[in-house]
Amino acid sequence: MWKTHRDGDEYARCAADPFYYVERYVHIECPEAQTLLQPFRLWPAQRPALEAMATRRRVMVLKARQLGMTWLALAEASRLLLCRPGRTVVCISRAENEARELVRRLGVIFGAMPRLIQPERQAPEGWEGPVFRQNRMDLTIRFADGPPSVCRAFATSPGAARGFTADLILLDEWAFQPGDREVWASLLPLVNRPGGGRVIGLSTIRRGSLFERLYKDPDCGFEKLFLPWTADPGRDAAWYKATQAALGEDRTCQEYPASAEEALSIRGGSYFPEVRRASHHREHPPEGPLRRVAALDYGLDMLSVHWIALDERGNAWVYREYDAPDQTIGAAAAGILSRSGAEPVEQYLAPPDLWARSQESGRGRADLFWEAGLPLVKASNAYADGCAAMKEWLAPGPNGPALTIDKRACPRLWECLQQVQKDEADPNVYAKTPHDLTHDLDSLRYFCVSWQPPARPLRPAMPDWEPDLWEDYENADEAGRAYLYRKYGGPPAE
Numbered sequence: 408m409w410k411t412h413r414d415g416d417e418y419a420r421c422a423a424d425p426f427y428y429v430e431r432y433v434h435i436e437c438p439e440a441q442t443l444l445q446p447f448r449l450w451p452a453q454r455p456a457l458e459a460m461a462t463r464r465r466v467m468v469l470k471a472r473q474l475g476m477t478w479l480a481l482a483e484a485s486r487l488l489l490c491r492p493g494r495t496v497v498c499i500s501r502a503e504n505e506a507r508e509l510v511r512r513l514g515v516i517f518g519a520m521p522r523l524i525q526p527e528r529q530a531p532e533g534w535e536g537p538v539f540r541q542n543r544m545d546l547t548i549r550f551a552d553g554p555p556s557v558c559r560a561f562a563t564s565p566g567a568a569r570g571f572t573a574d575l576i577l578l579d580e581w582a583f584q585p586g587d588r589e590v591w592a593s594l595l596p597l598v599n600r601p602g603g604g605r606v607i608g609l610s611t612i613r614r615g616s617l618f619e620r621l622y623k624d625p626d627c628g629f630e631k632l633f634l635p636w637t638a639d640p641g642r643d644a645a646w647y648k649a650t651q652a653a654l655g656e657d658r659t660c661q662e663y664p665a666s667a668e669e670a671l672s673i674r675g676g677s678y679f680p681e682v683r684r685a686s687h688h689r690e691h692p693p694e695g696p697l698r699r700v701a702a703l704d705y706g707l708d709m710l711s712v713h714w715i716a717l718d719e720r721g722n723a724w725v726y727r728e729y730d731a732p733d734q735t736i737g738a739a740a741a742g743i744l745s746r747s748g749a750e751p752v753e754q755y756l757a758p759p760d761l762w763a764r765s766q767e768s769g770r771g772r773a774d775l776f777w778e779a780g781l782p783l784v785k786a787s788n789a790y791a792d793g794c795a796a797m798k799e800w801l802a803p804g805p806n807g808p809a810l811t812i813d814k815r816a817c818p819r820l821w822e823c824l825q826q827v828q829k830d831e832a833d834p835n836v837y838a839k840t841p842h843d844l845t846h847d848l849d850s851l852r853y854f855c856v857s858w859q860p861p862a863r864p865l866r867p868a869m870p871d872w873e874p875d876l877w878e879d880y881e882n883a884d885e886a887g888r889a890y891l892y893r894k895y896g897g898p899p900a901e
Contacts (some may be wrong), residue, residue, distance in 0.1 A: 456634065457632050459776075467618070492556055524537045572597060581610040823848050
């Protein structure tokens with residue numbers, strides 16, 4: 408028996424060799440076996456995953472369902488806690504009951520290795536090794552000769568684990584955690600130390616999630632792994648065929664993908680599955696005379712603007728985008744106008760909330776935009792109608808869609824159209840979360856629901872021009888006339 412952590416050669420061997428530790432000491436629950444608790448015998452596909460979890464600072468595992476990855480990640484977490492006194496592991500799951508389940512499983516692992524650790528209240532007389540105490544949302548290991556190690560579990564929330572410093576963060580079913588972007592922003596500082604702190608993120612796929620975006624980003628700093636449904640040696644073609652019969656082909660592909668490409672191509676609940684490069688990407692403007700409008704969604708969290716050119720047949724082409732956070736109204740107006748340049752933009756469509764008057768000043772933000780040289784036109788904010796209008800504009804149709812996009816010039820809009828999902832409560836509209844996908848979509852929605860091709864160019868309702876403005880207009884060059892047109896809404900028709 409090894410009595411102390413410091414003097415135990417076995418602890419040192421476990422600290423140095425994760426494979427030895429897992430296959431010699433770790434037990435997991437196997438409901439299909441005659442005996443629930445079974446030694447953890449690694450499948451071939453699990454071995455590279457364990458090596459990555461043990462040696463890389465940030466690891467993402469995209470996987471099919473029920474491949475033991477949560478048990479494997481908890482096994483690595485248990486090795487860190489047991490073999491390195493004073494360590495902290497933070498586990499994040501979707502809800503409190505799921506977070507509690509992670510702590511319970513960690514207790515199962517420690518409870519099945521009596522040679523290395525004992526429950527605090529059941530340790531035999533004379534035991535001098537580490538002991539653990541398990542509560543609902545945390546587990547603590549105490550050592551005779553070192554600081555305690557702690558695992559704390561949290562349900563997903565933007566403030567989860569704020570104020571802690573962690574040696575390892577485990578994100579279980581990461582793609583399905585609500586508010587995943589805000590949660591990640593609060594968690595990263597826990598481990599974002601030079602040379603220290605690890606992250607293990609596990610999930611099946613969910614389109615539009617932060618997990619999906621990071622997994623597809625080659626520069627996000629994560630080691631990427633994929634485990635297909637065949638990673639379980641007990642699954643064969645007959646099992647897969649029976650699963651397809653029970654779940655249907657699309658659902659089976661989502662829950663049990665055979666490749667990362669298959670997992671990432673699943674369209675499932677995508678709200679705009681019709682948007683494809685072959686049909687909706689256009690690099691050059693439509694032919695003939697063009698009219699130009701712009702639509703914007705404004706807030707201090709994000710300004711999103713899109714410029715749209717329309718031909719005489721009513722076809723629209725989104726050819727420019729501008730996304731910027733933390734913009735004052737003056738800065739936003741300047742950024743928009745500088746990108747419009749000398750183009751005669753007829754209308755700048757904006758949501759009606761910009762006309763709401765402040766209780767303090769009695770003025771709306773639309774007034775401030777006008778003073779900054781950008782007159783706005785009030786768009787409709789009818790959500791369901793706007794979503795329906797977007798579908799109409801984007802419908803492929805026999806002659807192609809009425810609205811196309813320059814994917815190279817508008818990469819953010821394109822990404823949002825690809826990733827946003829149907830609202831789970833109402834499939835007729837797109838989901839309002841994750842929120843950072845909706846700014847660009849809302850901007851385009853204001854155009855789709857509000858634009859009515861006028862008989863002649865429209866301009867914001869403004870007072871008639873004074874003679875000096877007419878004189879300036881007559882003597883101005885093309886760029887000067889475009890500036891006067893934008894700023895004063897004219898010249899008015901004679």
